[in-house]
Amino acid sequence: MPVTKCPRKSEPLWKGWDWKAQKNGLRHQVFAVNGDHYVGKGTQVWKKSGATYEGDWRFGKRDGYGTLSHPDPETGKYRRLYSGWWKGDKKSGYGIQFYGPKDYYEGEWCSNQRSGWGRMYYRNGNIYEGQWRNDKPEGEGMLRLKNGNRYEGSWERGMKNGHGRFFHLDHGQLFEGFWVDDVAKCGTMIDFGRDEAPEPTQFPIPKVEIQDPDGVLKEAIAALMNSEDEED
Numbered sequence: 053m054p055v056t057k058c059p060r061k062s063e064p065l066w067k068g069w070d071w072k073a074q075k076n077g078l079r080h081q082v083f084a085v086n087g088d089h090y091v092g093k094g095t096q097v098w099k100k101s102g103a104t105y106e107g108d109w110r111f112g113k114r115d116g117y118g119t120l121s122h123p124d125p126e127t128g129k130y131r132r133l134y135s136g137w138w139k140g141d142k143k144s145g146y147g148i149q150f151y152g153p154k155d156y157y158e159g160e161w162c163s164n165q166r167s168g169w170g171r172m173y174y175r176n177g178n179i180y181e182g183q184w185r186n187d188k189p190e191g192e193g194m195l196r197l198k199n200g201n202r203y204e205g206s207w208e209r210g211m212k213n214g215h216g217r218f219f220h221l222d223h224g225q226l227f228e229g230f231w232v233d234d235v236a237k238c239g240t241m242i243d244f245g246r247d248e249a250p251e252p253t254q255f256p257i258p259k260v261e262i263q264d265p266d267g268v269l270k271e272a273i274a275a276l277m278n279s280e281d282e283e284d
Contacts (some may be wrong), residue, residue: 177196
């Protein structure tokens with residue numbers, strides 16, 4: 053009696069192509085309809101922007117350590133934009149982001165935003181080092197200006213907020229007080245290294261002293277005792 057065998061059910065071709073497109077190791081080039089293509093060893097090239105990514109992948113997304121580069125419009129050469137860790141196609145973990153020839157950030161990231169500890173170098177020569185949240189300085193941090201002056205204290209929404217100290221090293225003075233949205237609201241100013249300052253103030257800050265501190269203290273105690281006697 054003849055034996056009839058059912059033909060093996062084959063998978064659709066698109067499933068095989070989709071499986072091969074998962075960039076998890078060494079494979080041949082994979083081309084997309086829009087012109088983008090993925091090269092083995094973890095390199096992706098985007099046709100429209102000319103950007104390239106070289107690094108780790110997981111299930112078709114950048115995941116692990118990798119470098120993103122863009123072509124420079126003036127020179128045509130590739131310029132590195134970001135080198136660091138990725139998770140789910142977003143910058144997450146420690147990495148370095150280049151915003152221009154002289155300004156860049158090195159530190160922690162979370163979902164494509166600067167978050168955690170980091171140091172930002174600005175093109176004008178200023179440097180911020182401290183805590184970040186939602187892509188802005190927030191928490192405790194220090195801003196060092198190009199001329200050497202610096203602020204140490206609290207930040208919120210990218211501005212000085214809370215208690216802080218501003219060292220005017222060029223004039224030899226120190227301001228300590230409370231800030232609101234980059235504006236010093238109250239505090240005290242004292243001389244600080246005035247003799248070594250490159251541009252010291254013309255006159256030192258005079259000391260404010262009580263001529264008779266003991267007499268003021270006795271008068272305050274006497275007033276307090278009288279008030280207690282009147283209450284009794």
